Amino acid sequence: MHIGIDVGGTNTDAVLMDGRQTLGAVKHATTPDVTTGIVQAIQDLRRGHHFEGEQITAVMIGTTHFINALVQAKRLAPTAALRLGLPATKALPPLVDWPEGLKNAISARSYLAHGGYEFDGRPISPLDPDELRAHAEDMKAHGIRSVAISAVFSPVNHDLEVRAAEIIAEVLGSDVAISLSHEIGRIGLLERENATIINAALRELAAEIVDGLTVAVRAEGIDSPIYLSQNDGTLMDEDYVRLYPVATFASGPTNSMRGAALTSGLATCAVIDIGGTTADIGLLVNGFPRETANEVKVAGIRTNFRMPDVLSLGIGGGSIVDTETGEVGPESVGYKLGTEALVFGGGTLTATDIAVAAGRVEIGDRSKVAHLDPAFVQKVLARIAERVSEAVDRMRTSPEPIAVVAVGGGSILLADELPLFGAVNRPENYAVANAIGASIAQVGGEIDKVYTIEPGQREESLAAVRAEAIDKAIAAGASPRSVKIIDFDEVPIPYLPGNATRIRVKAVGDLEMGVRV
Structure with missing residues (x-):
C-alpha cells in the first residue's frame, strides 16, 4: 500500500492506495503551517482504513509550500x-x-x-x-x-x-x-x-520543509521513502527536492489531471479541476498534462522551466459571491470555508452555499441558504458554467470534439452538461483526484539541449539522447522494465552552424516501490 497526499489552498486530500485501487480517501482543512494538515490527513486515513506503518511502501506528496513562500x-x-x-x-x-x-x-x-x-x-x-x-x-x-x-x-x-x-x-x-x-x-x-x-x-x-515532512511522516510510524510531485507529473525524492524546490510549483494541477486520467479512463481529454480557491483547466495528452510552450509568470517573474499548460480561474468552492451582480470570485475564504460559509454558520455567501441551495450537494445546514432567490442561484451557476466553458474552449487546439472531465471537491458547481461540450465526466473519487494523481505519479527523466548533428549521424545521435533520458529516469528510481519515451521533439535551428538541433526527450517509468534512490 502507499499514500498519496495533495495540499491545496483550502483542503489537504489524502488517499490510501493498493496499486491503483483506492482503499480510503479523506479531506482535511489545510492548516496555516501545511505540515500539521498532512499529519492530520494521515491520521484520518488510518482511522478510516487501519494500516500499520510497515505496510506503507511509499508516501507521495504534492505541496504548495514553495509556491506559497514565493508569492x-x-x-x-x-x-x-x-x-x-x-x-x-x-x-x-x-x-x-x-x-x-x-x-x-x-x-x-x-x-x-x-x-x-x-x-x-x-x-x-x-x-x-x-x-x-x-x-x-x-x-x-x-x-x-x-x-x-x-x-x-x-x-x-x-x-x-x-x-x-x-x-x-x-x-x-x-x-x-x-x-x-x-x-x-x-x-x-x-x-x-x-x-x-x-x-x-x-x-x-x-x-527545512523536507526535514519537517520526514519527521511528521516518521512520527506516524511510516519509514518508507517520501516523494514530492513535480510540475510535469513525475516524482522526485527528498534529496532532489532539496536541490530543485522550484520543480514543485505546479504539482497541484498536474496531480489533478493525472488523477483524472486514472479515474476516468481517458488518456486524452480536457480536465477541469475545481478546488476551494481556483478552477484549473488543462489538457491531457497520452495521460500527461500538455506542457506550456511559452514563458510562465510566477509571482510576477518570467520563467521558462517545465510547467503544465494550465488556465486558472478565480472560481472555487470557497469563492465569494457578489450578492448584487452574482459574479463569483476571485476572492475566496480559502481554508476558512468551514467557518465562514453560510451553511456552516458564517456570514459570507460562497459558491458552496450556492451549490447547497441548488441541491447539488448536501453539506452543512441547508436552512441557512433557504432565503436565497432560486433565480439568483441559477444565475450564479449559469455564469460559472459559462466562464468554465469559455476557458476550456480557449485551451483546446482544434475544433474537434473533446471529452471533458471534472474533478476536485468544487466540481459540484458544474452541472452534468457544459455549454459547447455536452456531458461532463465526473468519475468515482473525483473529489480526491489530486491525491490519487500524486499516488500514481511515475518517475521521469528529461533531456532538453542543443546538439550538433554530424552528417550521416542523425539516427545514432537521437538514439543516444533517448538512451540518456531513459538512464536519467532509471537513476531517479524508475523500474528499468517500465521506462518508455512519452515525448520527443526535434527542432533544427537554422541560424546556428553545424546542423544545430534542439532535442527534447522525456522518459517515464513506474516507481520501484520501497526502493530508496
Whole structure:
C-alpha cells in the first residue's frame, strides 16, 4: 500500500492506495503551517482504513509550500545572482524585471562576470577566476547564503557554470547552496536565470520543509521513502527536492489531471479541476498534462522551466459571491470555508452555499441558504458554467470534439452538461483526484539541449539522447522494465552552424516501490 497526499489552498486530500485501487480517501482543512494538515490527513486515513506503518511502501506528496513562500515573499534565503556573459548582456542585468518587494525579500545581490557562449558554442570570453573570487568575497561580506549561477547559452555548453560554482564554493564554503541554470531552465537567458534565482532563494526552505515532512511522516510510524510531485507529473525524492524546490510549483494541477486520467479512463481529454480557491483547466495528452510552450509568470517573474499548460480561474468552492451582480470570485475564504460559509454558520455567501441551495450537494445546514432567490442561484451557476466553458474552449487546439472531465471537491458547481461540450465526466473519487494523481505519479527523466548533428549521424545521435533520458529516469528510481519515451521533439535551428538541433526527450517509468534512490 502507499499514500498519496495533495495540499491545496483550502483542503489537504489524502488517499490510501493498493496499486491503483483506492482503499480510503479523506479531506482535511489545510492548516496555516501545511505540515500539521498532512499529519492530520494521515491520521484520518488510518482511522478510516487501519494500516500499520510497515505496510506503507511509499508516501507521495504534492505541496504548495514553495509556491506559497514565493508569492508571500516569506522564508526566502539571502540570494546572489551571478551571470557569466561579459562583455555582453550588460544592458539587462540580473533581477532587472523582478518586483521590488521580492528583491528585498531575498536581500538580492547581482553580479556580472566574464564567460558564457555565443549561440554557436564559441566562447564570449574566458572565465576569470580572480574576478569570481572577488564577487564571492563581496557575497560573503553581505551574508549571502544561496547563489544562482547563469551563463549565456549554458544549455549549449554548461562547463563554465560548473567551474564557476567550484570557485564560488571555495570562497563561500560548502554550507552555501549553489543553483546552476542549465539544470533548471531552458534556452532564454532572462527567464532561465529568473527560474534559477527563485530556486536558489528556496533552497534553505526546501531543506527545512523536507526535514519537517520526514519527521511528521516518521512520527506516524511510516519509514518508507517520501516523494514530492513535480510540475510535469513525475516524482522526485527528498534529496532532489532539496536541490530543485522550484520543480514543485505546479504539482497541484498536474496531480489533478493525472488523477483524472486514472479515474476516468481517458488518456486524452480536457480536465477541469475545481478546488476551494481556483478552477484549473488543462489538457491531457497520452495521460500527461500538455506542457506550456511559452514563458510562465510566477509571482510576477518570467520563467521558462517545465510547467503544465494550465488556465486558472478565480472560481472555487470557497469563492465569494457578489450578492448584487452574482459574479463569483476571485476572492475566496480559502481554508476558512468551514467557518465562514453560510451553511456552516458564517456570514459570507460562497459558491458552496450556492451549490447547497441548488441541491447539488448536501453539506452543512441547508436552512441557512433557504432565503436565497432560486433565480439568483441559477444565475450564479449559469455564469460559472459559462466562464468554465469559455476557458476550456480557449485551451483546446482544434475544433474537434473533446471529452471533458471534472474533478476536485468544487466540481459540484458544474452541472452534468457544459455549454459547447455536452456531458461532463465526473468519475468515482473525483473529489480526491489530486491525491490519487500524486499516488500514481511515475518517475521521469528529461533531456532538453542543443546538439550538433554530424552528417550521416542523425539516427545514432537521437538514439543516444533517448538512451540518456531513459538512464536519467532509471537513476531517479524508475523500474528499468517500465521506462518508455512519452515525448520527443526535434527542432533544427537554422541560424546556428553545424546542423544545430534542439532535442527534447522525456522518459517515464513506474516507481520501484520501497526502493530508496
